[in-house]
Amino acid sequence: MTRSIERTVAVGEDTERVDGRAKVAGRAPYAYEHAVERPLYAHPIQATIAAGRVRDMVTERALALEGVQAVLTPDNAPRLRTGQDAELEILQDSGVAFRGQLIGCVVADTPEIARHAADLVEVDYERAEHDVAFPRERSGLYRPDVVNPSYETDTDDGDVGTALASAEVRLDAEYRTARNHNNPLEPHTTVAVWDADGLTLHDSTQGVHSMRSVVAGLFDLEESQIRVLAPYVGGGFGSKGTAHAHVVLAALAAKRMAGRPVKLALTRQQMFTLTGYRTPTVQRIALGADRDGRIDALVVDVEEQTSRIKEFAEQTGVPSRTMYAAPNRRTSHRLAALDVPVPSWMRAPGVCPGMFGPEVAMDELAERCGLDPIELRLRNEPERDPETGKPYSSRNLAECLRVGARRFGWENRPAAPRQTRKGEWWIGTGVASSTYPVHHSPGSAARIERGTDGRYHVSIGAVDIGTGAWTVLGQIAADALGVPAEDVVVTVGDTNLPFASVAGGSSGTANWGSAVVAAAQGFRARFGDDDPPAGSEHTEAAPENPDTERFAMHAFGAQFAEVHVSADTGEIRVPRLLGVFAAGRIVNPRLGRSQFLGGMTMGLSMALHEDGVMDERLGMVVNHDLAEYHVATNADVPSVAAEWLDEHDPHVNAMGTKGIGEIGIVGTAAAIANAAYHATGVRVRELPVTADRFL
Ligand code: MOS
Numbered sequence: 001m002t003r004s005i006e007r008t009v010a011v012g013e014d015t016e017r018v019d020g021r022a023k024v025a026g027r028a029p030y031a032y033e034h035a036v037e038r039p040l041y042a043h044p045i046q047a048t049i050a051a052g053r054v055r056d057m058v059t060e061r062a063l064a065l066e067g068v069q070a071v072l073t074p075d076n077a078p079r080l081r082t083g084q085d086a087e088l089e090i091l092q093d094s095g096v097a098f099r100g101q102l103i104g105c106v107v108a109d110t111p112e113i114a115r116h117a118a119d120l121v122e123v124d125y126e127r128a129e130h131d132v133a134f135p136r137e138r139s140g141l142y143r144p145d146v147v148n149p150s151y152e153t154d155t156d157d158g159d160v161g162t163a164l165a166s167a168e169v170r171l172d173a174e175y176r177t178a179r180n181h182n183n184p185l186e187p188h189t190t191v192a193v194w195d196a197d198g199l200t201l202h203d204s205t206q207g208v209h210s211m212r213s214v215v216a217g218l219f220d221l222e223e224s225q226i227r228v229l230a231p232y233v234g235g236g237f238g239s240k241g242t243a244h245a246h247v248v249l250a251a252l253a254a255k256r257m258a259g260r261p262v263k264l265a266l267t268r269q270q271m272f273t274l275t276g277y278r279t280p281t282v283q284r285i286a287l288g289a290d291r292d293g294r295i296d297a298l299v300v301d302v303e304e305q306t307s308r309i310k311e312f313a314e315q316t317g318v319p320s321r322t323m324y325a326a327p328n329r330r331t332s333h334r335l336a337a338l339d340v341p342v343p344s345w346m347r348a349p350g351v352c353p354g355m356f357g358p359e360v361a362m363d364e365l366a367e368r369c370g371l372d373p374i375e376l377r378l379r380n381e382p383e384r385d386p387e388t389g390k391p392y393s394s395r396n397l398a399e400c401l402r403v404g405a406r407r408f409g410w411e412n413r414p415a416a417p418r419q420t421r422k423g424e425w426w427i428g429t430g431v432a433s434s435t436y437p438v439h440h441s442p443g444s445a446a447r448i449e450r451g452t453d454g455r456y457h458v459s460i461g462a463v464d465i466g467t468g469a470w471t472v473l474g475q476i477a478a479d480a481l482g483v484p485a486e487d488v489v490v491t492v493g494d495t496n497l498p499f500a501s502v503a504g505g506s507s508g509t510a511n512w513g514s515a516v517v518a519a520a521q522g523f524r525a526r527f528g529d530d531d532p533p534a535g536s537e538h539t540e541a542a543p544e545n546p547d548t549e550r551f552a553m554h555a556f557g558a559q560f561a562e563v564h565v566s567a568d569t570g571e572i573r574v575p576r577l578l579g580v581f582a583a584g585r586i587v588n589p590r591l592g593r594s595q596f597l598g599g600m601t602m603g604l605s606m607a608l609h610e611d612g613v614m615d616e617r618l619g620m621v622v623n624h625d626l627a628e629y630h631v632a633t634n635a636d637v638p639s640v641a642a643e644w645l646d647e648h649d650p651h652v653n654a655m656g657t658k659g660i661g662e663i664g665i666v667g668t669a670a671a672i673a674n675a676a677y678h679a680t681g682v683r684v685r686e687l688p689v690t691a692d693r694f695l
Contacts, residue, residue: 050619100273158328167288175357186234198225207502238345276344315350359670428679434557468591480520506659570691599664
C-alpha cells in the first residue's frame with residue numbers, strides 16, 4: 001500500500017514548466033520537426049463522396065510529376081491485419097464510409113509536390129446514397145451495448161413515471177449541443193521510419209504505449225519492434241488520445257518506401273474529418289420536484305450520432321447519474337449510425353455536453369420553485385453517491401458554490417430576469433455546477449536512477465501535451481525522494497521508458513504520479529535516504545488502490561458567468577467568468593490555474609461559437625477551418641478567473657490529486673446560457689447561444 005506524500009516542499013510550488021522555454025523559443029522539436037535522414041513526405045488522398053466505393057484510381061499524371069515517389073491506393077498498399085477497427089484499416093478495400101476518408105496517399109520529395117500530386121489523382125467512384133442528417137426520427141436510432149468507455153447505456157432506478165406524475169413542480173424540455181471539433185494548436189503529425197528492426201514513430205500523440213499496441217496489432221508486429229516517441233506535444237484535447245487513420249497512413253507509406261523516413265502532417269481542414277470530434281447531442285430532460293425544490297424524479301434521454309463503420313457512444317447521460325440526490329432516476333443513450341467521420345474523445349467526453357442540458361434545467365427548475373439557483377443545488381446535495389450508494393471520498397460542491405457566490409458578488413443579484421440594463425446592454429449573471437470523475441488506469445511504472453551527476457533521473461513513458469505533467473512529475477518525485485526539486489530530472493514521451501497510461505481522462509498526474517511515488521519509496525527502501533551511489537536504480541509500478549472500490553471519487557466545481565446582451569443586435573459578451581473548483585491537491589498553482597482557465601475558455605467557446613455545420617448534400621462539415629469554425633480568442637474572455645479549495649482527499653492516491661484537465665470545460669456553457677437568460681428573459685436551450693436568439 002502506498003504511503004501518501006507527507007512532506008510537501010516541491011508539491012504546491014508555483015514553478016515554470018520545465019519544457020516551457022524550449023516550446024516558446026522554438027527549441028522543442030515537435031514530431032514533424034524531428035530531424036531524419038532523407039525524408040519523404042506523404043499527402044493524403046481523401047474520398048469526395050460520403051458513401052459508396054472507389055471503382056478506380058488513375059495515378060499516371062501524379063506519378064509523372066517530378067519528385068513523386070509513389071502513390072498508395074487500395075490496390076497497392078501494404079496489407080494490414082483487419083477485422084478490428086474499421087477507422088484504422090485504411091486502403092484495405094474499396095469502400096467509402098464517409099466523405100474525407102483516406103483512400104490513398106502520394107509520397108514525394110517535398111510536401112508541396114505531394115500535395116499537388118494528390119490533386120492529380122483521378123478517382124472514379126460508385127456512389128451510394130448517403131445519410132448524414134442529425135437529429136433524426138427515433139425509429140432511426142439504436143441502443144449501443146455500452147457508452148464510452150464502458151458505462152451502462154441505460155439506467156432506471158426507482159419509479160420515474162409515478163414520481164413525475166405526482167411531482168408538485170415539473171419540467172420537461174429538450175436541450176441540444178452542437179458538433180464540436182478538437183483544435184489543438186499543433187496539428188496531428190507523424191514521422192514514420194521503417195527499417196530492419198521494425199518501425200519508429202515520432203508522433204503527436206497523448207499516449208506512446210497505447211499507440212504502440214494499436215500499431216503493433218495492425219501491422220502484425222511485436223510491440224518490441226515498435227518505438228513511439230512524443231517528447232513535445234502541442235495540445236490534443238482527446239483527439240490525440242487514440243490512434244487515428246493518418247498514423248496508419250504514414251506507417252503504410254514508410255513500409256512501402258522501406259528505409260526512407262516518411263513525414264505526414266494533417267492540414268487544419270483534414271483534422272475536421274480525420275481526428276475525431278464531439279457528436280452533436282439532443283437531451284430530453286424531465287425533472288419532478290416538490291415546491292421546496294427537492295428533486296424526486298430525473299430523466300435524461302440522450303440522442304447522438306456515431307459513424308457507420310465504428311461506434312463511439314458519448315456518455316452524455318452519465319454525469320446525471322451521480323450529480324444530485326433524486327431517488328427516481330432514468331438515463332438512456334440512443335445512437336444514429338451515419339455516413340459521417342468517426343466521433344471520438346473531446347475534452348471531458350460525455351460530461352461536458354452532459355452537464356449542459358441538466359444544468360440549464362436546474363436553472364429553470366429554480367425559477368419555477370421560486371428559489372435561488374444556488375439554493376436549489378444545495379437542497380439536492382446527496383449524502384452518498386446516488387448511483388452506487390458509496391460515500392464520496394470527498395465532495396465539496398456546496399463549498400464551491402458558496403465560495404464562488406461570495407467572490408462573484410452573487411448576493412446583489414435580482415431574482416427575476418431582464419432587470420438590469422445599461423445603455424444598449426442587458427446584463428445578467430448565471431451559475432452552473434461542474435464535475436469530473438477521478439479515473440484510475442492501472443499499470444503505470446516509473447524508473448529512478450541516481451546519476452553520475454548526483455541527480456535523480458526519473459523516467460516514465462508519460463506524455464506532456466501542454467498540461468505541465470512533465471513539471472509536476474518532477475515536483476512529486478522530489479518530495480517522494482526527499483530531495484530538492486532541482487536535483488530531479490524527468491524524462492517522458494518514449495516507449496523505451498517504463499509503461500505509462502494515456503494522457504487522458506484527467507488522469508495523468510494521478511496515474512503517473514502514483515508510479516513515481518511508488519518508485520521513489522522503493523528506491524529509498526532499497527538504497528537508503530543518504531546519498532545512494534551513482535547507478536543505483538529502481539523501477540516500480542503504481543500499486544492498486546483498494547479505496548477506489550470503496551468510495552465514489554469525483555472532482556466538483558462551480559462556474560459563474562456575467563453576460564451582456566445587446567438590445568439592438570443580440571451580440572453576446574461575457575465580461576466575467578469565475579470558476580471555483582474542489583479537485584484535490586493542486587501540485588503546481590501556476591499550471592493548475594492554466595488548466596482551469598483553458599477549460600473554461602474552451603467552455604465559453606462551446607457556449608458562443610463552436611458549431612460544425614454539416615452540409616447534408618455534400619456530407620461534409622463545410623466550416624472546416626479556423627476562419628469559419630470560430631474558437632474563443634483573447635478578446636472573447638476579458639476576465640476569466642479560477643480558484644480552488646484547499647481540498648485534502650486521502651483516498652484518491654498518494655498525492656491527493658483528482659485531475660484538473662477537463663473539469664474546467666464542464667458547466668461553463670450552462671452558466672453562460674443561464675446568465676443570458678437572466679439578462680434577457682430569453683431561454684436558450686441549444687448551443688451555441690447566438691445573437692439571433694435575442695432578436
Ligand atoms: Mo481527454 S478527451 O480524456 O484526452
